[in-house]
Amino acid sequence: MNIADQQRPSIRRQGHALPLTAYAFLTTVVTWPVVPRFFTHIPGGGDAVWFLWQLWWFKHALLDLRQLPYRTDLIYYPLTDVPVTSQTPFNEFLTMPLQVAIGLVPLYNVLFLLSIVLSGYFTYLLGMALVRRRSVAFVGGVIFAFCAYRGMRGLGHLSLLTTEWMPLALLLAIQC
8 A cells, every 4th residue: 555545535534524514604604593593493484393393293103102103183183194294204213313312493403404514515426426526516516505496495394405315316326
């Protein structure tokens, strides 16, 4: 192994740290004042409270009531089979431990902010795989992470905001 091979891992890590930091900084600026109100407020209106309830209900149904979260008489009574009670089951299931640890409002904000940062970053990785130019890949990530759709739909629609998995899925598909 030569010196160049030994230096590659740190160069690779540095290559990831800069765009991740840049997307995190841009997300903080664009979504201001989410960060200073991280523990007390959720961004957006509309259905934001509905998605907050969904996060709570998913955990409550599975851990407290020991039932599937797809049946409830808390909303739309007398109907109990409510298919819209879990629109983001991937987020809801994976974040249950975090919900127990930090609570609902901070959890919602983590999902909100991470979806933007990771949408940009995963698009950056996809761009690097396709064009191999950092500047082009970074701009592509900025365009995807902060596009008008996400700005309009993201405030209050957690199910429409979690787009970070699309560029990651495409990246994994082209690398297979």
